[in-house]
Amino acid sequence: MIGRLNHVALAVPDLTAATALYRDSLGAGVSPPVAMPEHGVTTVFVELPNTKIELLEPLGADSPIARFLERNPAGGVHHVCYEVEDILEARALLEAQGLRVLGDGEPKIGAHGKPVLFLHPKDFCGTLFELDQA
Numbered sequence: 093m094i095g096r097l098n099h100v101a102l103a104v105p106d107l108t109a110a111t112a113l114y115r116d117s118l119g120a121g122v123s124p125p126v127a128m129p130e131h132g133v134t135t136v137f138v139e140l141p142n143t144k145i146e147l148l149e150p151l152g153a154d155s156p157i158a159r160f161l162e163r164n165p166a167g168g169v170h171h172v173c174y175e176v177e178d179i180l181e182a183r184a185l186l187e188a189q190g191l192r193v194l195g196d197g198e199p200k201i202g203a204h205g206k207p208v209l210f211l212h213p214k215d216f217c218g219t220l221f222e223l224d225q226a
C-alpha cells in the first residue's frame with residue numbers, strides 16, 4: 093500500500109529565513125509561499141532530485157504549527173508524507189488493523205490539491221504520518 097516518500101515537512105519559526113537557506117545556501121529550487129488558512133500554515137516546497145521538503149510556518153492564532161514551535165523553538169521535523177494510490181482504500185486497511193486516523197477521519201485537500209489524511213503518531217513510530225493520494 094505505502095508508496096513513494098512525497099515529502100518531509102519541517103516546522104520553522106521564520107519561513108523567509110528557511111526558504112533563503114534552501115535557495116541561497118543550498119542551491120535548491122523553491123516554490124512561492126502559499127497560505128493555507130484551513131490548515132493554519134503557510135507552506136513553501138523545496139524541490140530535491142528525489143523528493144521534496146515542505147517548510148511550514150504558523151498562520152493564525154490557532155495553528156497546530158505554533159503549538160509545535162512552542163515545544164521546539166528552533167523548528168524541527170513535523171511529519172513525513174507517503175503516497176498511496178487510493179486514500180480511502182488505505183484508510184480502510186489501516187483502520188481494520190486498529191491504526192488510528194486523526195481528526196474526523198475524512199480526507200482533506202492538501203497543499204497539492206489532492207486528498208490527504210494524517211495518522212496518529214502513537215501508532216506510527218512516534219512520528220506524524222501524512223498520506224497523500226498520488
Ligand code: CO
Nearest residue numbers: 101146173222
Ligand atoms: Co505535508
